[in-house]
Amino acid sequence: MRKGRLLAVLVVLGVAASMGAVVPPAGAQSGSVPGVTAKQILVGGIAGVTNPTGRPYQDSFKAAQAYFDKINKEGGIYGRKYKVAANLDDQSRDSKNLLNARSLVEEKKVFAIVPMVTQTFSSAQYLADKGVPTFGWNIQADWSKGKSLFGEKGSYLCLGPSCITLSPNYIAQKEGAKAVGLLAYGSSPQSADCSAGQENTFNRYGPKVKFTDRSLSFGFSANDISAAVQAVKDNGVDFIATCMDVNGEVNFAKALRQAGLTNVKFYAPEGYDPEVLKSLGADLEGFTFVTDYVPFEAASTSKGMQEFLAAMKKAGINPSEHALVGWQSAMLLNEGIKQAGKNFTQASVVDAINKITDWTADGTRAKVDWTTAHGPTAPNSTGCAAYIQVKSGKFVPVYGQPGKPFVCFPENPYPATLDTPTIVAPGQG
Numbered sequence: 411m412r413k414g415r416l417l418a419v420l421v422v423l424g425v426a427a428s429m430g431a432v433v434p435p436a437g438a439q440s441g442s443v444p445g446v447t448a449k450q451i452l453v454g455g456i457a458g459v460t461n462p463t464g465r466p467y468q469d470s471f472k473a474a475q476a477y478f479d480k481i482n483k484e485g486g487i488y489g490r491k492y493k494v495a496a497n498l499d500d501q502s503r504d505s506k507n508l509l510n511a512r513s514l515v516e517e518k519k520v521f522a523i524v525p526m527v528t529q530t531f532s533s534a535q536y537l538a539d540k541g542v543p544t545f546g547w548n549i550q551a552d553w554s555k556g557k558s559l560f561g562e563k564g565s566y567l568c569l570g571p572s573c574i575t576l577s578p579n580y581i582a583q584k585e586g587a588k589a590v591g592l593l594a595y596g597s598s599p600q601s602a603d604c605s606a607g608q609e610n611t612f613n614r615y616g617p618k619v620k621f622t623d624r625s626l627s628f629g630f631s632a633n634d635i636s637a638a639v640q641a642v643k644d645n646g647v648d649f650i651a652t653c654m655d656v657n658g659e660v661n662f663a664k665a666l667r668q669a670g671l672t673n674v675k676f677y678a679p680e681g682y683d684p685e686v687l688k689s690l691g692a693d694l695e696g697f698t699f700v701t702d703y704v705p706f707e708a709a710s711t712s713k714g715m716q717e718f719l720a721a722m723k724k725a726g727i728n729p730s731e732h733a734l735v736g737w738q739s740a741m742l743l744n745e746g747i748k749q750a751g752k753n754f755t756q757a758s759v760v761d762a763i764n765k766i767t768d769w770t771a772d773g774t775r776a777k778v779d780w781t782t783a784h785g786p787t788a789p790n791s792t793g794c795a796a797y798i799q800v801k802s803g804k805f806v807p808v809y810g811q812p813g814k815p816f817v818c819f820p821e822n823p824y825p826a827t828l829d830t831p832t833i834v835a836p837g838q839g
Contacts, residue, residue, distance in 0.1 A: 443521065443754070443755050443756065444519050444520065444521055445495075445518075445519050445520045445522070446490065446521050447490070448490070449489065449490055450490055450492075450493050451486075451487070451490050451491070451492050451493070451521050451522075451747070452493055452494075452495050452518065452519065452520050453478075453492060453493070453495065453521060453523070453524045453743070454494060454496045454497065454498070454514035454518055454524075455470070455471050455474060455494065455496075455497040455498070455523065455524055455525050455526070455527075455736075456497075456499075456500050456511065456514070456523060456525075456526050456527075456528060456533075456546075457470055457471060457497070457498075457499065457500070457525070457526075457527040457528055458499070458500055458501065458527070458528035458529050458530070459501075460499055460501040460502060461502045461528075461529055462502065462628045462629075462655075463628075463655040463656075463657060464657070465655070465730075465732065466685075466730060466733075467528065467732050468497075468499075468732075469727055469728060469732045469733040469736065470525045470527040470547070470732045470736030470739075471494075471497040471525070471736060472725060472727045472733065472736065473721075473722065473725075473732075473734065473735075473736035473737040473740075474524050474525050474736035474737065474740040475494060476721050476722070476724075476736075476737065477721070477736070477737050477740035477741055477744075478492035478494070480721065481740075487744055487747050488747070488752040488754075492740075495514065495518040495519075495520050496513075496518055498510040498514070500528050500530065502528060502529045502530055503530065505532070507528060507531065507532045507533050508532045508533045508536060510533070511523065511533035511536055511537055512533075512536070515537070515540055515542055520542075521543070521756065522543040522544065522545065522743050522756070522759075523537065523542060523545065523546070524544075524545045524546075524740055525545055525546040525547065525735055525736045525739040525740070526544055526545065526546030526547065527546050527732055527736065528546075528547070529549070529600075530550075531550045531552040531553065534550070534552035534555045534556070534559060535552075535556070537556070537559065538556020538557075538558055538559055539556070541756050541757060541760065542756060543558050543560070543743060543746065543756055543759050543760055543763075544558060544559050545560045545739035545740070545742055545743055546560075546562065546735060546739055547561065547562060547732070547735045548562060548563050548565060548567055549567070549600075550567065550600065551567050551568070551569050553565040553566070553567060554566050554567070554784050554785040554786060556784075557764055557784055558756070558760045559784075560739075560742055560763060560780075562702075562734075562735045562738050562739060562771075562775070563702045563775070563776075564783035564784075565783055565784045565785065566783060566784060566785035566786070568607065569600060569603040569604050569607060570606055570607055571603075571606040571607065571610055572607075572610060573607030573610060573611075574610065574611050574614070574821075574824055575604070575607050575611050576611065576793065576795075576819055576821075576828065577677065577700045577795050577797075578608055578611070578612070578677040579612055579615045579616070579617075579828060580797075580809075580819075580831070581649075581675075581677050581698045582612075582616075582649045582677070583615075583616070583617070583828055584809060585649065585675050585698070587617050587649035587675065588617055588618075588648055589617060589618060589620040589645060589647045589648055590612055590619045590620060590647065590649050590650075590651060591620060591621040591623075591641075591645070591647040591650045592605050592608055592609055592619060592624070592650075592651055592652070593605070593622075593624075593626060593638070593650060593652040593653075593658075593662060594623075594624040594626065594652065594654065595624075595627060595628060595653070595654055595658070596624055596625040596626060596627065600653075601624075601653040601654060602653075604653035605622070605624050605651075606624075608651050608653065609622060615827070615828055617649070620645035620646065620647055621641045621642060621645045621647055623635075623638045623641070626654070628655075630658070632665055632668075635661075635662060635665055636665075638662075639662075639665050639669050639671075640669075642666060642674065643669060643671060647674060648673060648674055648675065649674065649675050649676075649677070650662070650663075650675070651676075651677040652676070652677065652678070652679065653679060654679075655680050655681070656678055656680050656681025656690070656694075659676055659678055659681070659697070660690055660693045660694065663676060663693065663696075663697075664693060673696075674696070675696045675697075675698070676696060676697045676698070677697075677698055677700070678694075678697045678698065678699045678700075679699075679700065681694075681697075681699065682699035682700075682701060682705075682731060682798055683728070683730045683731065684706070684728060684729065684730075684805075685728050685730065687800065687803070687804075687805060692803060694800040695801075695802075695803075696799075696800070697799070697800050698797055698799045698808070699797070699798045699799075699800075700796070700797055700798075701731070701795065701796045701798065702776050702794065702795055703734060703738075703771075703774055703775040703776070703796070704773070704774055704775065704796065704836045705796050705798050705805070705815055706719065706729055706805075707798070707805050707807055708796070708807050708810075708815045711813050711814075711815060711835060711836050712773045712837075713773060714770075714771065714772030714773040714774040714836075715773070715774045715836070718734060718737055718774060721737070734774070738771040738774065738775065742763065742769065742771070745766070745769075746759040746760070746762050746763040747759055749762035749763070749765070750762040764780050764781065764784075765780070766778075766779075766780045766781075767780070770836065770837040773836045773837040774836065775836070776793075776795070776816050776818075776836075776838075777794075777838065791820060791821065792818045792820055792821060792832070793818065793819055793820075793821040794816040794817065794818040794834065794838075795816065795818075796810065796816050796817070797809045811833050813835055814834055814835045815835075816834045816835070816836070816838070817831045817832075818831055818832040818833070818834055819831050819832075
């Protein structure tokens with residue numbers, strides 16, 4: 411593992427002690443540990459607070475702070491309490507994301523980046539080269555660029571025409587779909603690649619893809635999609651899978667209904683959020699969402715999820731996916747430090763996390779095996795997801811069993827069919 415990092419060279423141990431720096435044991439790391447003093451662990455966050463979807467990425471900052479507050483109230487970790495140096499908005503821009511990362515590492519001297527929740531992760535290689543423990547929302551393939559990068563669902567994500575994405579196919583089959591349409595944003599390579607992977611999977615497992623459009627743009631109008639709506643009608647499409655934000659999906663669904671197509675169902679990769687349901691209401695009817703964490707409506711199956719929801723309520727934070735990512739990211743950092751021991755370094759924390767084989771974030775998510783979760787191929791023997799549909803204006807978990815919300819399939823190798831999933835409880839899979 412590459413261990414490049416910013417180090418302040420210490421001349422004598424007395425100088426280190428007078429500065430409050432932590433001196434690691436012989437052979438662990440020469441020099442001070444960035445962001446760590448005898449009483450403090452300095453961290454910083456980056457999020458696309460300014461983003462084209464209008465989603466509350468900043469809630470990840472608040473939730474991470476809530477978890478740090480919890481640990482600090484309990485006395486901290488090894489006598490040290492967490493302090494957030496800065497939470498920065500990268501404005502969903504590549505250049506800003508990298509500049510923010512450099513600021514936190516080179517100017518603020520943070521120990522770790524917690525959280526990283528953004529549509530762009532251009533700083534991935536820089537942070538990996540520096541060996542900075544980084545925790546956040548894995549929606550980019552960049553998370554697999556280094557062993558110090560930890561996405562909430564693992565650090566492997568396959569995007570592209572050779573990839574397999576089982577959830578849309580499983581939903582389509584469960585809903586009895588016969589003809590599939592695929593939608594993506596042409597202005598987003600990530601969206602287009604995701605859609606290509608969906609098409610590859612439908613070609614493998616069915617149902618048949620009858621229509622694709624990967625040329626849509628953010629904020630499209632009814633006129634922009636008139637041809638696509640007609641293509642859905644002409645091809646008898648009864649199921650739409652997208653790689654778009656929930657606003658784009660809702661706008662397309664409205665256009666279909668206005669054209670008299672009222673029975674088309676949607677796979678929604680984004681938008682499972684009580685506030686989204688409150689604002690969009692009936693427009694989400696017939697949408698199925700997918701999570702790799704315990705649905706909030708199934709919190710009774712997970713003490714960890716109950717604790718998260720209680721903490722969010724106390725802090726006045728909406729319990730969204732972005733908030734949960736912040737909470738889980740802070741939790742994983744804390745667990746890594748705990749496992750590394752009181753003389754921890756950035757490298758030892760990274761090594762400690764990468765030895766964890768059963769990470770479930772206190773039972774709030776499906777299991778991650780960090781010995782394999784960085785890729786570069788489908789890392790786990792199984793992949794698990796929970797499914798939630800909007801029915802009569804409410805989120806309702808589906809396809810699972812009482813106390814067992816997760817539906818799991820083999821991923822390495824992939825199954826021959828999607829007929830026999832394993833249904834498991836939180837913390838399993």
